[in-house]
Amino acid sequence: MREALLRWFAANGRDLPWRRTYTPYEVWISEIMLQQTQMDRGVSYFQRWMERFPTPEALAAASEEDVLHAWEGLGYYSRARNLLAAARRIRDLHGGVFPGRREDIAALPGVGPYTTAAIASIAFEQPVACVDANVERVIARVFDVDAPVKEKNAAARIAALAQELLPPAQARAHNQAMMELGALVCGRKARCEICPLADFCLSRHLGIVHERPVPGRKADTVLLDVVTGVLRHEGRIFVQKRCDRGAWGGLWEFPGGRVEPGEEPRQAVVREHHEETGFAVRVTDDYGIIRHGYTTYRVTLYCFGVSLDGGAWATDAEGLPVPPVLTAASAYRWASPQELQSLAMPAAHRKLADRLFAAAPGPAQASLI
Ligand code: SF4
Numbered sequence: 279m280r281e282a283l284l285r286w287f288a289a290n291g292r293d294l295p296w297r298r299t300y301t302p303y304e305v306w307i308s309e310i311m312l313q314q315t316q317m318d319r320g321v322s323y324f325q326r327w328m329e330r331f332p333t334p335e336a337l338a339a340a341s342e343e344d345v346l347h348a349w350e351g352l353g354y355y356s357r358a359r360n361l362l363a364a365a366r367r368i369r370d371l372h373g374g375v376f377p378g379r380r381e382d383i384a385a386l387p388g389v390g391p392y393t394t395a396a397i398a399s400i401a402f403e404q405p406v407a408c409v410d411a412n413v414e415r416v417i418a419r420v421f422d423v424d425a426p427v428k429e430k431n432a433a434a435r436i437a438a439l440a441q442e443l444l445p446p447a448q449a450r451a452h453n454q455a456m457m458e459l460g461a462l463v464c465g466r467k468a469r470c471e472i473c474p475l476a477d478f479c480l481s482r483h484l485g486i487v488h489e490r491p492v493p494g495r496k497a498d499t500v501l502l503d504v505v506t507g508v509l510r511h512e513g514r515i516f517v518q519k520r521c522d523r524g525a526w527g528g529l530w531e532f533p534g535g536r537v538e539p540g541e542e543p544r545q546a547v548v549r550e551h552h553e554e555t556g557f558a559v560r561v562t563d564d565y566g567i568i569r570h571g572y573t574t575y576r577v578t579l580y581c582f583g584v585s586l587d588g589g590a591w592a593t594d595a596e597g598l599p600v601p602p603v604l605t606a607a608s609a610y611r612w613a614s615p616q617e618l619q620s621l622a623m624p625a626a627h628r629k630l631a632d633r634l635f636a637a638a639p640g641p642a643q644a645s646l647i
Pocket residue numbers: 416419420463464465468469470471473474475476477479481482487
């Protein structure tokens with residue numbers, strides 16, 4: 279079975295940029311980037327990333343702003359912040375050289391047991407099995423694991439089987455072959471007719487491939503109604519930088535938040551703006567709806583243009599209102615359209631920014647605001 283798998287991988291493994299030299303830095307970045315990301319998309323982000331931050335030292339020297347901007351669109355921004363923190367740890371504790379000891383790899387921020395095993399085996403050829411969702415599925419089918427793969431006993435059995443299967447001297451090829459097989463052949467819809475493990479696969483022999491893996495309990499989908507307001511003043515747009523916690527920590531956004539029960543989106547955006555910035559605003563434009571999904575959330579984002587609601591505003595030297603009272607952010611900026619393009623934003627806010635500028639491309643952008 280091992281030989282059949284390795285032969286198949288040698289002939290069918292995809293030619294991916296990090297599979298050319300297997301430097302630990304490249305393997306690490308690819309592993310973090312490919313979590314929750316499609317391969318094609320991951321490869322183009324990876325190539326741009328390597329041009330921008332070719333070594334751990336280059337990454338360690340970058341600003342958080344630059345790193346988040348390079349990550350923009352991949353979501354789960356704590357991963358980008360952890361990459362930066364880990365690169366700085368590599369620089370400070372390991373002289374800029376990616377560590378090979380498993381406990382040192384595991385101590386890097388954002389590196390959990392799976393990623394530790396992936397880096398240790400793929401970059402350093404250490405004999406440790408990797409178990410990702412693809413491997414779980416392949417093992418559950420080949421060995422007919424008859425419980426959901428995340429259930430404690432089933433997970434332990436899968437981990438033990440994965441380790442038992444591993445040829446100690448070929449951890450790099452074997453682990454990648456297992457994951458690749460799960461991605462290309464033994465996917466949600468199994469392609470048993472072209473599978474190198476068909477002769478060894480219990481589920482196939484029993485005719486129960488469609489029943490493996492046993493489905494686990496599905497997480498409930500949460501529907502969220504959220505508002506955001508684009509506040510303009512004297513040719514600039516107000517944006518705020520989210521506090522460092524949470525999925526979008528450190529990213530720039532237009533103020534806003536959840537619609538409360540019984541509230542209209544227009545009311546919510548006025549309330550949220552006031553709560554988050556202290557500014558009293560009124561709605562001037564309706565920019566429509568942006569729908570966005572992540573993990574188990576389905577977000578409907580109601581987008582508005584807002585302006586300051588009367589009153590005499592204290593202004594700074596540039597004539598911009600001061601100071602906002604920030605309650606959900608660590609910094610703010612009155613950004614020009616050009617600056618807005620260079621800030622890292624959550625996907626839905628980026629869509630809104632792009633939509634605003636697409637409406638008036640080129641020099642007319644300035645007149646839009
Ligand atoms: S034979 Fe089918 S079910 Fe079994 S490992 Fe191959 S593709 Fe998956």
